[in-house]
Amino acid sequence: MKLELSRIVQGCRLGVLTGLGKTGQHSLEIPGCLLYTRCATVPHLTQDTLHTLNSLPSVTQIAVDTLAEHHEVLAEFKEGVRKFAGLHDTVLYCSLHDPATPCPPGHITNKTVSVWGSGGRIELTAQRFMALQTVLRPDWYQCMADGETWPTNTSRKRVRKAVDRTLAHLDECLLLHHKSPELKEAEVFGAIEGGDILEERVRSARETAKRPVGGFVLDGFRSDAMDQEVRGQLIAAVTAELPAEKPRLLQGVGRPDEVISCVEAGVDLFESFFPYQVTERGCALCFSFTISPDPEAAGTRRSKVLESNGEKPDADADADAAAIEVPGESGATSPENMTRFEMDLKDKKYREDFRPLVDGCTCYCCKNHNRAYVHHLLVTNELLAGVLLMLHNTAHYLGFFSALRGALVSDRLQDFKKRVLQ
Amino acid sequence: MSTKKAVCSVAPLALRIVAECPVSKARACDLRLPHCTVNTPVFMPVGTQGTMKGITVDQLEDLGCQICLGNTYHLGMRPGPELIEKVNGLHGFMNWKRNLLTDSGGFQMVSLVELSEVSEEGVRFRSPYDGKEILLTPEQSIAIQNSLGSDIMMQLDDVVSSTVTGPRVEEAMKRSIRWLDRCIAANKNPDRQNLFAIIQGGLNAELRKACLDEMTKRDVPGFAIGGLSGGEEKDDFWKMVTLSTDHLPREKPRYLMGVGYAVDLVVCVALGCDMFDCVFPTRTARFGSALVPWGSLQIKQKQFAKDFQPIDPDCQCATCRRHSRTYLHALFKTDTAAMHHITIHNIAYQLTLMRSVRQSIIEQRFPEFVRQFMRRMFPLREQYPAWAVEALASVNITLD
Ligand SMILES: [Zn+2]
Ligand SMILES: [Zn+2]
Numbered sequence: 001m002k003l004e005l006s007r008i009v010q011g012c013r014l015g016v017l018t019g020l021g022k023t024g025q026h027s028l029e030i031p032g033c034l035l036y037t038r039c040a041t042v043p044h045l046t047q048d049t050l051h052t053l054n055s056l057p058s059v060t061q062i063a064v065d066t067l068a069e070h071h072e073v074l075a076e077f078k079e080g081v082r083k084f085a086g087l088h089d090t091v092l093y094c095s096l097h098d099p100a101t102p103c104p105p106g107h108i109t110n111k112t113v114s115v116w117g118s119g120g121r122i123e124l125t126a127q128r129f130m131a132l133q134t135v136l137r138p139d140w141y142q143c144m145a146d147g148e149t150w151p152t153n154t155s156r157k158r159v160r161k162a163v164d165r166t167l168a169h170l171d172e173c174l175l176l177h178h179k180s181p182e183l184k185e186a187e188v189f190g191a192i193e194g195g196d197i198l199e200e201r202v203r204s205a206r207e208t209a210k211r212p213v214g215g216f217v218l219d220g221f222r223s224d225a226m227d228q229e230v231r232g233q234l235i236a237a238v239t240a241e242l243p244a245e246k247p248r249l250l251q252g253v254g255r256p257d258e259v260i261s262c263v264e265a266g267v268d269l270f271e272s273f274f275p276y277q278v279t280e281r282g283c284a285l286c287f288s289f290t291i292s293p294d295p296e297a298a299g300t301r302r303s304k305v306l307e308s309n310g311e312k313p314d315a316d317a318d319a320d321a322a323a324i325e326v327p328g329e330s331g332a333t334s335p336e337n338m339t340r341f342e343m344d345l346k347d348k349k350y351r352e353d354f355r356p357l358v359d360g361c362t363c364y365c366c367k368n369h370n371r372a373y374v375h376h377l378l379v380t381n382e383l384l385a386g387v388l389l390m391l392h393n394t395a396h397y398l399g400f401f402s403a404l405r406g407a408l409v410s411d412r413l414q415d416f417k418k419r420v421l422q
Numbered sequence: 423m424s425t426k427k428a429v430c431s432v433a434p435l436a437l438r439i440v441a442e443c444p445v446s447k448a449r450a451c452d453l454r455l456p457h458c459t460v461n462t463p464v465f466m467p468v469g470t471q472g473t474m475k476g477i478t479v480d481q482l483e484d485l486g487c488q489i490c491l492g493n494t495y496h497l498g499m500r501p502g503p504e505l506i507e508k509v510n511g512l513h514g515f516m517n518w519k520r521n522l523l524t525d526s527g528g529f530q531m532v533s534l535v536e537l538s539e540v541s542e543e544g545v546r547f548r549s550p551y552d553g554k555e556i557l558l559t560p561e562q563s564i565a566i567q568n569s570l571g572s573d574i575m576m577q578l579d580d581v582v583s584s585t586v587t588g589p590r591v592e593e594a595m596k597r598s599i600r601w602l603d604r605c606i607a608a609n610k611n612p613d614r615q616n617l618f619a620i621i622q623g624g625l626n627a628e629l630r631k632a633c634l635d636e637m638t639k640r641d642v643p644g645f646a647i648g649g650l651s652g653g654e655e656k657d658d659f660w661k662m663v664t665l666s667t668d669h670l671p672r673e674k675p676r677y678l679m680g681v682g683y684a685v686d687l688v689v690c691v692a693l694g695c696d697m698f699d700c701v702f703p704t705r706t707a708r709f710g711s712a713l714v715p716w717g718s719l720q721i722k723q724k725q726f727a728k729d730f731q732p733i734d735p736d737c738q739c740a741t742c743r744r745h746s747r748t749y750l751h752a753l754f755k756t757d758t759a760a761m762h763h764i765t766i767h768n769i770a771y772q773l774t775l776m777r778s779v780r781q782s783i784i785e786q787r788f789p790e791f792v793r794q795f796m797r798r799m800f801p802l803r804e805q806y807p808a809w810a811v812e813a814l815a816s817v818n819i820t821l822d
Contacts, residue, residue, distance in 0.1 A: 042759075043758070043759070070752050084749055086746075351501065352505055368478075369517060372501070372509070373517075376500065376515075
């Protein structure tokens with residue numbers, strides 16, 4: 001794996017990760033995002049529907065959370081999770097937790113972390129964690145970490161402990177990593193902890209950077225647990241300590257406005273659980289991100305996105321018509337958590353709206369269906385709603401990242417920000 | 423029976439008999455409908471609310487589906503015929519390029535809605551959505567189906583449970599004939615939409631025959647055999663089916679409503695039916711039941727947790743080509759895509775079964791196909807359902 005940085009604009013790193021995958025055939029542009037999965041499947045999608053999407057990220061995220069319970073089966077299978085799940089040719093990154101399903105706190109010890117699958121809590125020691133990685137056989141994986149610094153009023157002492165434990169886990173995992181023939185080609189991503197305490201963040205970054213890791217995971221910055229201003233400052237302080245040639249992946253942040261700020265603070269990679277959460281609340285991403293090619297006209301020309309986009313979330317939206325039963329509880333998927341980047345397709349006003357979800361969108365949903373149809377699927381609780389929304393939301397989100405890179409290439413970050421944040 | 427009259431020149435339908443089994447009543451036909459030709463015998467998957475249960479229309483097309491169902495009752499309620507008419511009917515609404523068949527709405531009303539009441543006028547019921555009282559007349563059923571724009575519409579019939587006996591059955595049969603005439607008169611689009619009559623008469627052979635005699639006098643494009651598959655004894659079921667096909671015109675398609683189990687399909691093809699529909703294959707898929715030539719696999723059961731084979735190693739569907747039983751078992755705990763995988767497989771199973779049936783009829787080896795099919799489905803001769811053995815014997819197919 002090699003990170004080629006082509007330019008740095010206002011703190012934003014533009015570049016490409018090359019030589020990814022078993023034979024080095026894959027590459028990934030940064031800033032960028034990974035493909036989100038649950039149990040190694042992009043939610044709601046089969047491979048047929050998934051591949052209606054153009055330019056999928058070359059790296060797919062899996063999580064120990066949804067896979068730990070299948071450890072024994074995977075061990076017997078012997079050929080890794082990619083083949084087990086019938087995944088396409090993709091680089092695999094394995095995180096500890098599923099970003100869309102926060103874990104209940106209070107289950108971390110000095111020697112163990114806990115993950116939650118469909119059958120409940122599974123406690124992992126570093127040994128067991130590494131044994132799982134050897135059967136999953138990811139290309140990258142996040143080292144075992146204590147990221148439990150997000151609850152409000154977490155004490156300084158607890159934060160320090162999280163940093164210490166995470167470094168200890170890293171050392172133990174690295175030791176086991178180098179002994180494992182199955183993980184010979186894999187890269188370990190060290191987790192940077194430290195809660196909202198600057199000194200601890202810096203210490204965690206410096207110490208982790210000393211270890212032979214392939215990249216860094218910025219942990220404990222979840223959207224719901226920290227203000228963007230604090231997050232931005234902490235991330236900037238952390239990335240200043242990290243070697244330029246290794247990728248930095250931020251966990252738990254997906255909102256477009258926050259993504260832009262975090263890219264400015266030096267983050268390279270994001271997860272893509274955000275479009276999934278939007279899908280689960282029956283919404284469609286509709287924010288504008290297209291900037292006109294002519295800098296003079298920027299901000300004055302109408303965007304390709306329809307005027308009704310960017311509407312305020314409707315208070316009396318049909319809340320009881322939840323799209324799909326969400327496996328596992330996650331508050332983020334409930335309608336109250338709607339952001340200004342999306343439209344609530346359950347709203348009655350879309351009943352006879354025969355426009356595509358977003359004008360000009362080339363996703364399968366927008367090319368073949370309209371708002372009225374998706375509205376109908378949502379109010380009748382039909383499974384296809386999740387499929388179509390997941391396709392559109394993923395396409396829109398990938399389009400946003402692509403436009404962000406385009407804006408950096410053409411030195412138009414300010415226009416881009418204005419467009420997204422309008 | 424007049425066969426001249428049977429070739430219906432105005433109907434947007436043409437049936438070409440490709441091959442007939444020299445032994446049984448089985449036949450393979452090409453049924454030309456407005457959106458494409460349907461190769462029969464055909465199984466029609468049910469997409470109740472204008473969608474096929476998590477499967478995209480492209481996936482359904484890729485499965486080789488040439489015709490599927492929409493339910494008039496559900497679509498009439500939500501989103502309603504006015505809205506669907508604005509987008510060029512159900513085809514436009516769901517963006518399905520091939521044929522659609524819609525039912526009359528009557529069956530759902532009687533089976534899903536409490537307090538429905540049937541009179542000569544129509545079926546009166548209370549909407550489960552807004553509590554309003556609604557009267558569905560034959561004219562309204564056809565008006566809704568005209569708005570939906572289906573290639574095949576079903577007449578509104580007076581549905582009684584197949585286990586009901588006595589004068590109510592006769593009343594329902596006779597009313598269904600009167601309603602058929604009202605439906606024919608109400609069809610605004612006879613040039614684009616085919617209206618099928620539904621043979622009623624319960625499990626009473628005389629009533630069935632009377633209904634057949636009356637209804638076949640009408641120049642409708644096709645016939646359905648109704649009022650069966652509702653919990654009656656299989657012995658009664660197949661006898662009513664074979665009685666019906668004996669008296670239905672050869673030149674018109676025969677649609678056996680609500681039948682979709684593999685054994686029933688094969689037997690009823692032998693009895694001369696062309697078209698079938700059933701929610702079973704797609705509904706059961708969502709509960710993790712995958713259909714295979716030897717029965718079904720309950721993928722959620724523990725025994726599949728470490729079974730690394732595909733659902734059916736011989737199946738060519740997208741699911742079987744990529745996924746193992748063990749992965750589907752694991753995924754069922756996490757994501758709806760597991761249901762989609764099995765739905766795809768089950769539709770593929772049904773359609774492949776019917777294609778194989780058709781091929782064997784064309785190649786004049788249908789009886790042998792039936793014997794093989796039964797051997798695979800039931801490892802022991804004693805397990806053959808007696809009704810199926812008897813039904814097949816009635817059309818000269820003896821099982822070994
Ligand atoms: Zn779209
Ligand atoms: Zn299959």
